[in-house]
Amino acid sequence: MDWDIVISGAGLGGLCATSGLRRAGFRVLVLERDPSAFSRKQGYRININLAGDAALQKCLPAPHCALYRDTSHRQLDPSVDIFTPDLRLVAHREAEMPASGLPPTAVDRATLRAILLDAAGSVQFGAEVVDAIQQDNEVEVRLADGTRVTCGLLIGADGASSTLRRRILPGRDPQPLGSVAIYGKAPLDTGRLTWLPRGILQQRFVGVTDGAGTTLALGAWQPRRDPLEAAGALAPGVCLPGTAPFVMWVVLAPSEAVPGVVSRPEELHRFAMDALQGWDPTAVQFVRAADVPATFRIPLRAVPSVPVWSTGRITFLGDAVHAMSPAGGEGANTAMTDAASLVDALKAEGIGGVAAYENQMRQRARLALERSANYGRPASDGDADRTGASRYA
Numbered sequence: 001m002d003w004d005i006v007i008s009g010a011g012l013g014g015l016c017a018t019s020g021l022r023r024a025g026f027r028v029l030v031l032e033r034d035p036s037a038f039s040r041k042q043g044y045r046i047n048i049n050l051a052g053d054a055a056l057q058k059c060l061p062a063p064h065c066a067l068y069r070d071t072s073h074r075q076l077d078p079s080v081d082i083f084t085p086d087l088r089l090v091a092h093r094e095a096e097m098p099a100s101g102l103p104p105t106a107v108d109r110a111t112l113r114a115i116l117l118d119a120a121g122s123v124q125f126g127a128e129v130v131d132a133i134q135q136d137n138e139v140e141v142r143l144a145d146g147t148r149v150t151c152g153l154l155i156g157a158d159g160a161s162s163t164l165r166r167r168i169l170p171g172r173d174p175q176p177l178g179s180v181a182i183y184g185k186a187p188l189d190t191g192r193l194t195w196l197p198r199g200i201l202q203q204r205f206v207g208v209t210d211g212a213g214t215t216l217a218l219g220a221w222q223p224r225r226d227p228l229e230a231a232g233a234l235a236p237g238v239c240l241p242g243t244a245p246f247v248m249w250v251v252l253a254p255s256e257a258v259p260g261v262v263s264r265p266e267e268l269h270r271f272a273m274d275a276l277q278g279w280d281p282t283a284v285q286f287v288r289a290a291d292v293p294a295t296f297r298i299p300l301r302a303v304p305s306v307p308v309w310s311t312g313r314i315t316f317l318g319d320a321v322h323a324m325s326p327a328g329g330e331g332a333n334t335a336m337t338d339a340a341s342l343v344d345a346l347k348a349e350g351i352g353g354v355a356a357y358e359n360q361m362r363q364r365a366r367l368a369l370e371r372s373a374n375y376g377r378p379a380s381d382g383d384a385d386r387t388g389a390s391r392y393a
Contacts, residue, residue: 001138003029005346006151008129008141008164010037012109013318013335014157015116015123020059020343022121029149030120031141033128033158037117038241041296043109043326044185045221045248047204048072050096052333053104055340063235064119068112070230071223071240075105076202083208085279095204106204108221110241118238129158131167132314139313153351155342156316157335160301160323168314174301174323180258181250181326182272184295186286188220188245200247208283213257214275217250218286247286251275255299265295300325302373306365311355317342322365327372334368 005021007014010032021028034040048056057065078095097103117123128144132154139154156164160174199206205219222245223230231238251272262271269292276284302324318335325331338361345353345360 001152002149003027003151005029005153005155006031006129006139006141006149007155007157009156009158009162009318009320010034010117010120010123010125011042011157011159011318011335012113012116012332013339014155015113015120016055016059016336017155017157017317017339017342018120018123019061019064019116020340021346023059023061024343024347026346028120029151030123031127031129031143032123032125033144033163035126037113037123037125038110041183041294043183043248043298044246044294045073045106045219046109046112046332047106047219047329048104049329049333050098050104051337052329055333055336058340059336059343060115060119064115064238067230067234067238068107068115070225070234071107071111071115071227072104073106073221074201074224075103075204078103078105078204080204081199081206083206083283085208085210085276085283087208087280087283106219106221108223108227108243108246110243111223111227114240115235115238118235129154129156129164132164134312134314152313153346153354154314156314156320157318157339158320160319162316162320164314165316165320169307169309169321172303172307172321174303174319176255177300177302177325178255179252179300179325180255181252181298181300182258182268182295183248183250183298184269184272184287184290184292185246185248186289186291188222188247189289208279210279213252213254215252216276216279216283216287217252218247218283220247221245246291249286249290251287258297263297265293268295268297298326302369306362306369308362311358313351313354315342315354315358317361322361322369324365324369324372330368330372334365337364 004027007030010030018028018030080093082091130144131142133140138150141149200220207217209215227240231240306322317338342357345357
């Protein structure tokens with residue numbers, strides 16, 4: 001047998017699992033179909049919740065965990081405010097708080113991924129898993145280039161477009177949600193924040209919605225400590241991207257309103273500006289000031305239900321098996337929580353712990369899918385959880 005464990009996919013969940021498993025003494029190989037770590041745009045800012053924070057603490061070595069904390073956003077208030085396009089406050093939502101200490105905050109996705117990549121060790125890029133054959137005591141993993149490796153356990157963590165899921169669980173692809181998210185970012189210039197400096201800088205995020213299908217989410221990433229300085233002090237050798245502080249903006253629009261031919265950054269940015277025409281200029285200022293080439297689109301998808309399969313030597317985590325909308329950061333946090341749960345199960349029982357992990361994962365994913373779906377419902381009784389603008393927190 002070549003490896004104890006092979007992980008297909010080097011996203012946040014797969015890398016979190018890799019770090020935890022290697023710390024536990026398992027021999028792990030990570031295979032990633034993308035040609036490099038940052039060859040595909042996936043988003044800019046992720047809010048880490050209590051479960052995601054606990055997973056990172058469990059799986060990361062202490063220096064990497066400290067680096068994750070020090071490079072997270074200087075958030076003071078984890079609440080969310082929702083406004084109308086003319087900036088009338090319509091909802092306020094409090095967030096779950098830890099028993100003690102400050103709550104976890106937002107991270108720059110690229111910075112967190114760089115920390116996880118370093119903690120995980122070597123990752124083989126340009127290696128797509130296309131099939132796997134279970135045998136009595138091992139799995140034969142087949143790659144697109146004809147390479148074959150064997151392992152005791154194969155973990156599918158290759159995202160919503162998982163090749164492995166389509167092979168092992170055909171017909172369980174995530175379904176369109178009828179919305180498109182246009183992501184972008186603008187440089188964070190605190191001198192220009194004449195509107196809602198507290199909300200943009202200190203709260204979890206700020207949302208603006210017209211109640212008719214168009215929403216705008218805004219959130220800053222201003223790290224507690226300069227990332228390069230923090231890496232040098234806490235984890236020398238970790239190579240971070242050196243991202244400058246920014247405000248992430250996301251425009252959510254119905255799929256039919258965004259023509260499929262609108263795909264180039266400048267076209268997407270122009271569409272976003274047109275979609276917000278007539279809104280208070282101070283709300284739109286971050287879209288107007290965008291780094292236009294950084295604009296991209298993601299069609300939103302989710303699974304109707306979490307699939308069930310016979311437990312064996314192939315299992316899944318994260319979006320590969322329970323893709324959901326990015327509402328509240330649920331997808332990323334649930335994937336990392338899956339990873340920590342699987343690490344615990346394998347440490348305690350070896351391959352015999354997979355069944356218990358899968359049961360826990362399905363329960364956890366069902367709740368996360370429900371929460372993420374509820375973010376898109378109309379607001380009622382001042383509940384900001386049920387506004388379209390609450391997506392992408």
